[in-house]
Amino acid sequence: MSINIIPKPNHIILKDGVFNLNKSTKICFEDEIKPVIRFLKQYLNEASNLELQITNEPVENNVIRLSLNDAVVNLGKEGYKLSITHSRIQMEAMTLQGMFYSIQTLRQIVNDNPNELPCVEIEDKPRYEYRGYMLDVCRHFFDKKVVKRMIDLAALHKLNIFHWHLTEDQGFRVEIEKYKKLTEIGSKRKETIIGGKSDNMPHGGYYTASDIKEIVDYANERYITIIPEFDMPGHFLAVLASYPELSCSGKQLEVGTKFGVIKDIACAGKESTYEFIFDVLGEIIELFPGELIHIGGDEVPKEQWIECPHCQNKIKEEKLKNEEELQGYFTNRIAKFLKERNKRAITWNDALKSGNLHESVVVQHWLDGDNHKNTVKAINENRKVIMSDVHHVYLDYPYGLTPLKKTYEYKPVSEVIQKDKEKNILGVEAPLWTEYVKDLERIDYLTFPRLSALSELGWTDEKHKNYNDFTTRLKSLNKLLDKLGVNYATRSQADVKGLKAKIEVYKHVKQVDNLLSVIRQLFINNK
Numbered sequence: 241m242s243i244n245i246i247p248k249p250n251h252i253i254l255k256d257g258v259f260n261l262n263k264s265t266k267i268c269f270e271d272e273i274k275p276v277i278r279f280l281k282q283y284l285n286e287a288s289n290l291e292l293q294i295t296n297e298p299v300e301n302n303v304i305r306l307s308l309n310d311a312v313v314n315l316g317k318e319g320y321k322l323s324i325t326h327s328r329i330q331m332e333a334m335t336l337q338g339m340f341y342s343i344q345t346l347r348q349i350v351n352d353n354p355n356e357l358p359c360v361e362i363e364d365k366p367r368y369e370y371r372g373y374m375l376d377v378c379r380h381f382f383d384k385k386v387v388k389r390m391i392d393l394a395a396l397h398k399l400n401i402f403h404w405h406l407t408e409d410q411g412f413r414v415e416i417e418k419y420k421k422l423t424e425i426g427s428k429r430k431e432t433i434i435g436g437k438s439d440n441m442p443h444g445g446y447y448t449a450s451d452i453k454e455i456v457d458y459a460n461e462r463y464i465t466i467i468p469e470f471d472m473p474g475h476f477l478a479v480l481a482s483y484p485e486l487s488c489s490g491k492q493l494e495v496g497t498k499f500g501v502i503k504d505i506a507c508a509g510k511e512s513t514y515e516f517i518f519d520v521l522g523e524i525i526e527l528f529p530g531e532l533i534h535i536g537g538d539e540v541p542k543e544q545w546i547e548c549p550h551c552q553n554k555i556k557e558e559k560l561k562n563e564e565e566l567q568g569y570f571t572n573r574i575a576k577f578l579k580e581r582n583k584r585a586i587t588w589n590d591a592l593k594s595g596n597l598h599e600s601v602v603v604q605h606w607l608d609g610d611n612h613k614n615t616v617k618a619i620n621e622n623r624k625v626i627m628s629d630v631h632h633v634y635l636d637y638p639y640g641l642t643p644l645k646k647t648y649e650y651k652p653v654s655e656v657i658q659k660d661k662e663k664n665i666l667g668v669e670a671p672l673w674t675e676y677v678k679d680l681e682r683i684d685y686l687t688f689p690r691l692s693a694l695s696e697l698g699w700t701d702e703k704h705k706n707y708n709d710f711t712t713r714l715k716s717l718n719k720l721l722d723k724l725g726v727n728y729a730t731r732s733q734a735d736v737k738g739l740k741a742k743i744e745v746y747k748h749v750k751q752v753d754n755l756l757s758v759i760r761q762l763f764i765n766n767k
């Protein structure tokens with residue numbers, strides 16, 4: 241027998257013998273374990289069709305015993321210990337979160353071996369504290385049922401962050417009580433233009449405050465923190481269509497119908513812009529209890545700031561050097577507002593170009609030139625950074641460009657990062673942007689199995705990783721994904737090579753507006 245778990249446990253010893261899971265097996269637990277017991281019962285029933293009995297009476301044999309135990313403190317709040325012998329299954333953790341991950345591990349073992357479980361000793365804890373998946377619901381909207389499903393699949397992989405990209409040029413997706421137009425106007429676009437052609441179909445949707453509370457609670461039960469993203473000052477067109485006075489020109493604009501970088505951005509010179517942002521963030525903070533709030537900061541064209549008297553006056557008033565420093569000033573004001581409310585801002589790494597970004601701001605790396613010089617410098621200067629390299633872990637790219645093996649073999653830590661500064665890397669995240677992702681079937685296909693690879697990047701120590709071993713274990717995980725109705729890419733689809741890879745990339749490129757630009761992006765910049 242073999243043990244096929246993803247992400248791979250960091251310490252695992254397979255032993256002789258099996259534990260026979262049967263209808264007489266009891267689940268024995270302490271009262272404080274109750275919040276996670278329902279997951280154990282659900283998963284075991286799905287895998288083995290056994291409705292196991294629960295008891296808090298002492299049972300010695302044919303038992304699954306769960307206990308919180310400070311003796312495993314060395315494994316941290318997310319670690320756990322799982323022991324399977326011929327007579328019992330013992331599950332220990334210091335916290336309920338660690339116990340939840342122990343249950344996820346047992347879930348995979350039972351799914352692979354429904355009645356005869358191999359005897360094994362596992363002591364496990366994650367490599368990184370931040371292990372995330374991002375879903376963009378702005379380019380194409382997905383209802384709360386889809387969001388919950390993706391949270392469940394993230395939990396299966398022991399991810400603990402769901403980054404929810406909620407605002408964009410093409411749609412504002414969160415209800416804000418003080419600014420009704422953000423959903424009345426900003427959540428809808430009249431059409432979607434791809435390759436110069438309109439689909440002539442209005443597109444829209446948003447989440448009410450009640451929807452968000454429901455989803456946040458759902459994620460919390462699965463030990464996943466939701467990080468909302470309110471993207472600014474770029475990717476702000478849906479806001480400007482709703483409240484045009486927040487732009488530099490004040491002209492009436494429409495919610496974006498095309499994808500890409502759009503020149504219309506928030507005016508960084510008007511105080512009314514900051515008042516609006518603080519009001520919106522005030523409501524977002526009430527909806528999302530986690531510490532981290534993502535405030536975007538990527539792809540900010542500054543032509544309008546150069547021509548804007550308000551922005552130029554702000555540069556003079558604050559003694560800033562240029563428009564890049566103006567973005568730093570803009571970001572720092574928002575970060576200060578959040579910090580005063582016990583929150584912490586995250587921005588994309590583009591914001592590092594300002595040179596004056598406050599040290600408290602967390603940076604998410606995605607694209608920073610061939611050598612990632614700004615990101616590396618930030619890490620070496622003790623800034624906290626999340627690694628989401630565009631060439632390795634972006635899930636919206638076709639497999640012909642980013643095959644599974646490339647994602648799996650991504651190394652968040654490079655040789656140019658000082659050894660004692662590696663601790664500044666909080667972890668990894670795989671974003672799925674949905675410009676060309678219109679349905680759940682496509683979400684599944686692009687996400688899996690690359691998110692499985694990402695989970696191992698975030699959880700498993702580098703020394704324990706092996707691609708061939710991973711693909712062997714993936715076969716067992718796919719059996720579980722089949723039961724869950726996941727439309728994952730097969731190994732041959734995910735590791736496509738040669739002419740087939742070029743054809744897949746070509747098909748992807750045909751969808752977009754600027755063919756030459758995308759070819760350059762996909763082939764020249766793909767290092």
